[in-house]
Amino acid sequence: MVHAQQHEHDESFMRMALAEAQVAAAAGEVPIGAVVVHEPIDRGTRRSLAEPRVVARAHNLRETLRNPAAHAEHLAMEAAARELDAWRLTDCTVYVTLEPCIMCAGLMHQARISRCVYGAPDQKAGALGTLYQVHADERLNHRFEVTSGVLADESTALLQAFFRSRR
Ligand SMILES: [Zn+2]
Numbered sequence: 001m002v003h004a005q006q007h008e009h010d011e012s013f014m015r016m017a018l019a020e021a022q023v024a025a026a027a028g029e030v031p032i033g034a035v036v037v038h039e040p041i042d043r044g045t046r047r048s049l050a051e052p053r054v055v056a057r058a059h060n061l062r063e064t065l066r067n068p069a070a071h072a073e074h075l076a077m078e079a080a081a082r083e084l085d086a087w088r089l090t091d092c093t094v095y096v097t098l099e100p101c102i103m104c105a106g107l108m109h110q111a112r113i114s115r116c117v118y119g120a121p122d123q124k125a126g127a128l129g130t131l132y133q134v135h136a137d138e139r140l141n142h143r144f145e146v147t148s149g150v151l152a153d154e155s156t157a158l159l160q161a162f163f164r165s166r167r
Helices: 003-026 072-084 102-111 152-166
Strands: 033-038 053-059 092-098 115-120 145-147
Touching (some): 003 033, 003 053, 003 072, 003 092, 003 115, 003 152, 033 072, 053 072, 072 102, 092 102, 092 152, 115 152
Parallel strands (some): 092 115, 115 145
Antiparallel strands (some): 033 053, 033 092
16 A cells, blocks of 8 residues: 555544544443554565455443443454454554553564554553554564554544543
8 A cells, every 4th residue: 555545544444433532432331442443465575465444443442341340442353353253463453542551462462463553642550652662572472563653632522522521
């Protein structure tokens, strides 16, 4: 994918993730949303073999499911694996409105994703650049690309409005 086109794609998929975050807020969940996009790449030429396709979308369901692992991107990756019928999410990009935590960054490593694009950084738990660099740790057997700050203001505004309304 050429650069300008990549940027455009990133914003449109992040808008989908933001829409998921809004669904979470409406259900009383902290508004975080995620989308997994699959785009098969030819290993030799690095050329795209098909149009990028959304294989999963999810939002935070920690309260609803009473499950500490029910983070948006965690649920989205599990759904993507079911959809692709494989545990390996090679050639997948995970879009998430807030920087992933250690658990989700760990699952991205385990799933061998290609790339993660996130919105707002998380000063208290961020594991892809803020507190940890799980995607770039040379000791691990898989590394992946990270793009941060895509529609970060929209993501932050959603989170702030949610916490303000709860006070
Ligand atoms: Zn997480």
